[in-house]
Amino acid sequence: MLDQIEPLKQAALSDLxxxxxxxxxxxxxxxxxxxxxxxxxxxxxxxQLPREERPAAxxxxxxxxxxxxxxxxxxxxxxxxxxxxxxxxxxxxLPGRRRxxxxxxxxxxxxxxxxxxxxxxxFVVADGPEIEDDxxxxxxxxxxxxxxxxxxxxxxxxxxxxxxxxxxHTSSVQIRVMEKQQPPVRIIVPGRVYRRDTADATHNPxxxxxxxxxxxxxxxxxxxxxxxxxxxxxxxxxxTKIRFRPHYFSYTEPSFEIDFSxxxxxxxxKEWLEIAGCGMVHPxxxxxxxxxxxxxxxxxxxxxxERIAMIRYGINDIRLFYQNDVRFLHQF
Ligand code: DAH
Numbered sequence: 001m002l003d004q005i006e007p008l009k010q011a012a013l014s015d016l017x018x019x020x021x022x023x024x025x026x027x028x029x030x031x032x033x034x035x036x037x038x039x040x041x042x043x044x045x046x047x048q049l050p051r052e053e054r055p056a057a058x059x060x061x062x063x064x065x066x067x068x069x070x071x072x073x074x075x076x077x078x079x080x081x082x083x084x085x086x087x088x089x090x091x092x093x094l095p096g097r098r099r100x101x102x103x104x105x106x107x108x109x110x111x112x113x114x115x116x117x118x119x120x121x122x123f124v125v126a127d128g129p130e131i132e133d134d135x136x137x138x139x140x141x142x143x144x145x146x147x148x149x150x151x152x153x154x155x156x157x158x159x160x161x162x163x164x165x166x167x168x169h170t171s172s173v174q175i176r177v178m179e180k181q182q183p184p185v186r187i188i189v190p191g192r193v194y195r196r197d198t199a200d201a202t203h204n205p206x207x208x209x210x211x212x213x214x215x216x217x218x219x220x221x222x223x224x225x226x227x228x229x230x231x232x233x234x235x236x237x238x239x240t241k242i243r244f245r246p247h248y249f250s251y252t253e254p255s256f257e258i259d260f261s262x263x264x265x266x267x268x269x270k271e272w273l274e275i276a277g278c279g280m281v282h283p284x285x286x287x288x289x290x291x292x293x294x295x296x297x298x299x300x301x302x303x304x305x306e307r308i309a310m311i312r313y314g315i316n317d318i319r320l321f322y323q324n325d326v327r328f329l330h331q332f
Contacts, residue, residue: 001042001045001049001053001057002053002056002057002060004042005042005057005060005061005064006064008032008038008039008042008064009039009064009067009068011032011038012028012032012033012038012039012068013067013068013071015028015031015032016028016029016032016068016071016072016075017071017075019075019079020079021079021082021083022076022079022080022083025072025075025076025079029072032068033065033068033069033072039064039065039068042061043061046058046061103329103330103332104332105321105329105332106309106313106315106321106329106332107208107305107306107309107321109309109332110235110305110308110309110312111190111208111210111305113234113235114188114190114210114231114235114305114308115188115190117230117231117234117235118188118212118231121186121227121230121231122186123186123187123188123212123214124186124187124188125187125188125189125190126173126176126177126187126188126189127173127189127191128167128170128172128173128176128177128189128191129167129176130166130167130191130192130193130194131158131164131165131166131167132164132165132166132167132172133163133164133165134163134165135163136167136172136175136176137165137167137168137169137171137172138150138153140175140285140288140289141171141172141174141175141250141251141285142250142251142282142284142285142288143250143251147250149249149250153168153169153195154168154195154196155167155168155194155195155196156194156196156205166193166194167193167194168193168194168195169193169209169211169302170189170190170191170193170209170210170211170302171211171251171300171302173187173189173191173211174189174211174213174251174281174285174300175285175288175289177189177213178213178215178286178289178291179289179290183215183216183291183296183298184215184216185213185214185215185216185298186213186214186215186216187211187212187213188210188211188212188213189209189210189211189212189213190208190209190210190305191208191209191211192206192207192208193206193207193208193209194206195207199318199319201316201317201318201319202318203318204306204318204319204321204322206322207304207305207306207318208304208305208306209302209303209304209305210302210303210305211300211301211302212227212278212299212300212301212302213281213298213299213300214227214298214299214300215281215291215296215297215298216296216297216298217295217296217297218297219280219297219298219299220297221244221254221280221299223299224278224280224299224301225242225244228242228258228276228278228301229242232260232275235308235312236260236262236264236308236311236312237262237263237264239262239263240260240261240262241260241261241262242258242259242260242261243258243259243260243261243272244256244257244258244278245257245258245259247277247279249277249279250282251279251281251282251285251300252278252279252280252281252282252299252300253279253280253282253283254279254280255277255278255279256277256278256279257274257276257277257278258274258275258276258277258278258301258303259272259273259274259275260272260273260275261273264311264312264314265311267314268311268314273311275303275307275308276301276302276303277301277302277303278299278300278301278302279299279300279301280297280298280299281297281298281299281300286298306318306321309321313332
């Protein structure tokens with residue numbers, strides 16, 4: 001009987017291995033290990049052996065049984081994995097799935113172009129908070145609480161702190177930078193601003209500006225004009241002309257509005273289009289940040305990025321920038 005164990009075990013192992021699906025495996029299992037299986041038959045014969053041979057034979061049979069059960073379990077796992085795989089073979093000649101490439105938003109592109117031009121002239125980008133206090137947004141810019149200029153820049157206030165508001169212009173960053181840094185200063189500040197405006201084709205409660213500030217000894221309006229002209233020619237084409245009109249801002253003296261003229265403005269049916277505010281930094285602003293106005297001179301400007309992007313790309317409704325309609329965004 002002992003010499004039957006090994007051949008029966010080998011036969012069972014080979015049937016288990018040859019099963020190519022789970023049905024075949026179950027059939028092999030009951031043929032060898034089931035109640036009437038060939039291997040199970042060995043156990044039944046055990047009782048007929050002489051008493052002294054039984055322990056050795058029982059031990060050998062059990063060892064072989066454990067081996068068979070292990071083989072059964074591992075073949076079952078293999079076949080289950082196979083069964084879970086797709087029936088069709090993989091076709092490696094199929095083209096891959098292309099991920100569509102995204103692109104920059106027209107406002108981002110315009111901002112980057114503006115920044116690139118100013119960098120050529122040695123300006124660096126500065127940054128400031130969008131939740132501002134009225135001190136930086138208005139007071140230090142010579143616009144006290146009772147100043148009429150505040151009316152045109154009504155904004156959103158933070159209910160928990162009456163001093164906090166969403167900045168109405170990037171001019172607040174002029175103050176933040178000058179408080180921290182001694183002259184010379186040569187910065188531009190692209191950023192988001194907020195106003196209590198209702199949305200229409202040319203207004204939105206949030207939009208973007210670029211602020212510029214240049215402080216050094218002996219700075220003139222000529223430097224301002226030359227700088228603005230250089231940048232606008234880069235942005236709008238080499239035949240672009242600019243002109244300054246007298247205006248009022250509380251933080252500059254004298255103050256101007258800047259108009260420009262190019263093939264783009266003529267396409268829109270206008271010779272001149274207003275594009276920015278600017279001027280020579282008011283001596284009181286220098287006093288407010290601790291700069292000596294007898295030593296330092298400077299200019300500042302601010303303009304809207306949407307305005308420039310609309311003119312460059314011929315966009316007639318500002319709201320298109322914020323709706324994220326891919327049919328619009330896809331065109332840039
Ligand atoms: N802050 C002004 C606005 O939002 C724009 C502006 C005008 C900025 C004159 C300046 C400036 O720096 O000097 O309308």
